[in-house]
Amino acid sequence: MKVTEHYAQAERPLFSYEIIPPKRGSSVADVLAVVDDLAPYDPPFIDVTSHGAEVTYEEQSDGTVQKRTTRKRPGTLGLCAAIQYRFGIDAVPxxxxxxxxxEETEDALIELxxxxxxxxxxxxxxxxxxRADTRADRTVNEYASDLVAQISDMNEGRYLAxxxxxxxTDFCVGVGGYPETHVDSPNASWDIEHLKQKVEAGADYVVSQMFFDNRHFLDWAKRCREAGIGVPIVPGLKILTSKRQLSLLPRSFYTEIPEALADEAMAAPDGQVADVGVAWAREQAEELLEAGVPGIHFYIMSTARHVVRVAEPLRDLVG
Structure with missing residues (x-):
């Protein structure tokens, strides 16, 4: 079933999740165990992240520098197939x-x-x-709106050749949105206009980047609607689980951590920071549900241990 169909047919808000593939050389069993932990909570779909090749430069003993290109987390397509056919949960690569x-994107879409x-x-x-291996006969998608347009073309039977x-094809396409503005955007209005371009290119729904202050999301979603974006807009939440994340998350995802949350997390013993994060995420989720969001998308990475403490009471709340 398509993600948009899940939302259209839902009688209550939906809770979905996002996980990452195992590192190269690691077993998929640990990741599938996370899905197994989530399955009792009836997730309509689970996202699986993808990571492109990464270039590193290593100094050699002879003083030269060697360039290495590695794929740290391969296996998104295979993991999605395992989730969809082993657990009966729709997968979103x-x-x-x-x-x-x-051309590589078209090949991957054909496989999917x-x-x-x-x-x-x-x-x-x-x-x-x-950089992608481009030649005169190979092209790239510079922006997500270009990628959405390519997928939309395939949905119309238009391939590169x-x-x-x-x-x-018959793909349902989601895109990301940024309540606190994308790092490359000069201002929020410019950012929303580019999100609208992705929707006009064929995107069917929007999932927000993580945020810890609901005011950012609710104001941004309101402005998206005023700009004419009519597709479902789903908030994305991350549970703070360690003191290290107080600096890591803002640096990696350009999100602000409210002073009250940061102070409480820093004051807590290391083993109790996750309790603080769970309580904060639960309050966030309850407020968002009261505001009428269609669902909540949880960024859980590689463990379901903390998110089930949020999802289980929420299930009772929404009936």
Missing amino acids: HILCRGFTQ NYLGIHNLLAVRGDETGK DLLDAAP
Whole structure:
């Protein structure tokens, strides 16, 4: 079922989750165990992140510098297939612009279509230092709106090559939104206009970047509606679980951590920081549900231990 169909048919707000593939050389069993922990809470879909190749430079003993290109977390497509067919939960792989050509993207989309995976999240991706292998006959998607347009073309049966009687795909496309403004945007209005361009290119729903102050999301969602963005807008929440995240999350995701949360987390013993984060996320979620959001998307990374402490009482709250 498509993500938008889940929201349209839901009789109560939905709780979805986002996980990451295992590192290269690691077993998929640990990740599938996370899905197993989430399954009793009836997630309509689970997102699986994707990571492009990363370039590093290593100094050698002879003084030279060697360039290495690595894929740290391969296996998004395979993990999505395992989730969808082992657990019966719709999987949403992330499809990236950066690090991939349009030709590579088309190949991946064809594979997903063959697998019966028809939900995607189209994102630009983090800067990794690795550029796509482009030649005169190969092209790239510079922005997420370009990627959405490519997927929309395939949904209309238009492929990169002019194929006779090409079968259209049937992808439901999500995109990211930024309540606190994307780092590359000069202002919030400019950022919302670019989000609108992604929707006009064919995006079916929006999932927000994590935030810890609901005022940011509610004001941003209101401005999105005023700008003419009519697709579902879903808030994304992250549970603070360590003191290290007080500096890591703002630096990595450009999100502000409210003073009250930061003070309480710093004052807590190391083993109780997650309790503070769980209580904060629960209050955030309850307020958002009262505001009428269609669901909540939890960024959980590699463990379900903390999120179930938020999701279980919320299930009782929404009936």
